[in-house]
Amino acid sequence: MKAKKQAKITIKNLNSCREYIPLVSKWLWKQWAKRHHQTLKEIIYRTEYFSGKKCPQVLIAFYNNHPAGTVSLLKTDHPYRQDLGPWLSFMFVLPKYRGKRIGQALQKALLETAQKAKFNKVYLMTDLKNYYEKSGWKFIESGLYTEGRITNFYEHKLPVKF
């Protein structure tokens, strides 16, 4: 019987494979920006400048060499909480690749990236329940976001052993 080939998840910095900027931008536009009336062109422009060396940075995940997900390390991600940062933001896995631990791999790679950039903490905000806790994120508090919505803030201390 033929052995089943193990699936491979690879994470790269988008700065090292900039040809994927339009594709990653399209994912982010469809998932978040479109409903805020931002154009795809604006999101491509933003992603080009997100793809820097220290922060901001964008990561892309490949599943068996197919582009499958992304996450960003940003200086700011919240209009009122400028006291916090950097942030894990724009975490996204294509629907057909969900449930394959790509999200976990992206989080780990993002924390490694932040650690290399000498940050001692990373923040995120989310409405998801019991997702980030699985990777060691600690809930800090709930607070206001835009349009009167309430969101939950989490932090992850660094350094960690990978």
Ligand SMILES: CC(C)(COP(=O)(O)OP(=O)(O)OC[C@H]1O[C@@H](n2cnc3c(N)ncnc32)[C@H](O)[C@@H]1OP(=O)(O)O)[C@@H](O)C(=O)NCCC(=O)NCCS
């Ligand atoms: C959330 C998201 C990134 C998860 O990606 P994924 O690659 O499917 O996640 P993983 O396979 O790494 O999941 C790891 C664990 O989290 C759980 N999980 C996955 N999605 C979850 C969700 N939406 N809520 C709670 N738990 C979730 C999995 O069941 C798995 O649990 P286990 O360890 O007990 O088996 C993906 O569903 C997505 O892109 N969603 C739309 C965008 C979004 O909501 N982004 C987050 C914004 S804060």
